[in-house]
Amino acid sequence: MxxxxxxxxxxxxxxxxxxxxxxxxxxxxxxxxxxxxxxxxxxxxxxxxxxxxxxxxxxxxxxxxxxxxxxxxxxxxxxxxxxxxxxxxxxxxxxxxxxxxxxxxxxxxxxxxxxxxxxxxxxQNRRWDTDYLGITEVINSGAIGQVKHFESHMDRFRPEVRDRWREHDLPGSGLWFDIGPHIIDQALQLFGLPETISGDITTLRCGAKINDWAHVTLTYPEHKVILHATMLAAGGVARFTVHGDKGSVVKQYADQQESQLIAGILPGSEAWGEDSDDLTVFDSHSKATTIKTPKGDQRQFYMRVRDAIQGVNVNPVPPAQAIAVMAVLESAVRSSQLGTVQKLELTKAEKESFYLLS
Structure with a gap:
């Protein structure tokens, strides 16, 4: 061998x-x-x-x-x-x-x-976040039935405008192009391509030069997906809230791998990817049950890239999926600017490629 x-x-x-x-x-x-x-x-x-x-x-x-x-x-x-x-x-x-x-x-x-x-x-390292993995497990288990409302918040509290390129008025800057790709990608992996997109993207912090607040709705035949990001949330908002026709699930706090990396915790070490914040599942009688959140492991992205280059696995995020994310990003911006609901500007072949590789 x-x-x-x-x-x-x-x-x-x-x-x-x-x-x-x-x-x-x-x-x-x-x-x-x-x-x-x-x-x-x-x-x-x-x-x-x-x-x-x-x-x-x-x-x-x-x-x-x-x-x-x-x-x-x-x-x-x-x-x-x-x-x-x-x-x-x-x-x-x-x-x-x-x-x-x-x-x-x-x-x-x-x-x-x-x-x-x-x-x-x-x-797209966030595919291996604890919060997303946990929510996906609950949805796929059927515990809450068919999803009707899916809400994803990736919020921060950074009220002071900082002098860095991400906060300058440059092409591709702003919160929506920073956080949007992650929360869009997660939604597309779960539900596929939406029928329409409605976006409201704006600037709320005093002195800010770029957008720092985004609220985007993806519409599907039988459910809605809400994607939200802000620089002005000090707390109190759940990372994920999902309502189905048999119950609900809430994941309060976000994955901690970014905080672990900042703290110098090595990927793959014993504490890596641990999440002590349990998921809360509500049944049809509003009875709450807690479920342990699975470990996350963002190393999986690079493991799969390695394997794809070596010819033993597929590309974890092929261009067709990246193009779909870009289409949602652009549609939301266009919707916010025009004040109208938008459709994805993807060709039939691009839509087929997305589903073929998802």
Whole structure:
């Protein structure tokens, strides 16, 4: 039996996302080698990753002949051009969300990856969050019957406007393009493509230059999905609230893997992915029962990327799914701007590809 060589990874960007999520997750997965990092802060990288080569430009990291997989964790506007550069250089690519700035860019990248026969994936690590896994288990068990109302909140309390690129008025900035891809992706994985989208996206914090509040409704034939994100929720709102025709389920608090990563807890360690906040299930008589929340493991994304590159599994987030998320993102923005209900601007082939790969 042949032994697969380690996949050399070049991480583009070592800001909060690159340092907090990608680097520790990549380092924790056997078969992946964090070979290089592109950053203007070599000392910062070397303090954390002494064995990594540090390149002072993304282009140098991408063109290095030893690199097999390029992970793009740089500002949103650079995602498409850097992914295109990497694919043309013959590299597999993982892009942090949002995939691109618009549908046209997403389609162009998908076509290029297909032409080059290279893996192109989007970092949807939240598919392996405790809260989402728990809610999915309850829905699939039939305990609450057929879902009629699904509400997903990914809220923060950051009332002060900070001086960082994510809060500047730049293409792809704003809360909706930051949080929206995660909560959209989870909803699409559970329920498929909606018939219509209605969005209300605005700015509420004093001095803010970008949207920091979003309320989006996805309409399906027999149920509604509410997606909500804000920078002004200090507490009191459940992460998930789901009502079915036989009962309800509530998950109060969010997955803790991000907090664990910030605290320096290593992925795969004993405490990794633990969640002490139980799910509460209400039956048709409003009687409450608690159910233990399953462990989460965001390493699963990179494990599956590794396996897909090695030809033993499928791409965990194929371009067709990323294109669908982009379509919902754009439809919600358009709905908010025009004040009208919108449909997804996906072709018949794109819809079929989404379901074929889901």
């Amino acid at each position: 042949s032994i697969q060589k380690d996949i050399n990874v070049a991480l583009i960007g070592y800001g909060f996302v690159g340092k907090t999520f990608h680097a520790p997750l990549i380092n924790s997965v056997a078969g992946l080698n964090l070979f290089a990092v592109s950053s203007g802060h070599e000392e910062k990288v070397k303090n954390d990753l002494p064995d990594a080569i540090v390149f002072d430009s993304p282009e140098k990291a991408i063109q290095d002949s030893e690199v097999d997989l390029v992970v793009i964790a740089s500002p949103n506007a650079t995602h498409a051009p850097l992914a295109k550069l990497a694919l043309n250089a013959g590299k597999h690519v993982v892009v942090d969300k949002p995939f691109t700035l618009d549908l046209d860019e997403a389609r162009e990248l998908a076509a290029l990856a297909s032409e080059k026969k290279l893996l192109l994936s989007v970092f």
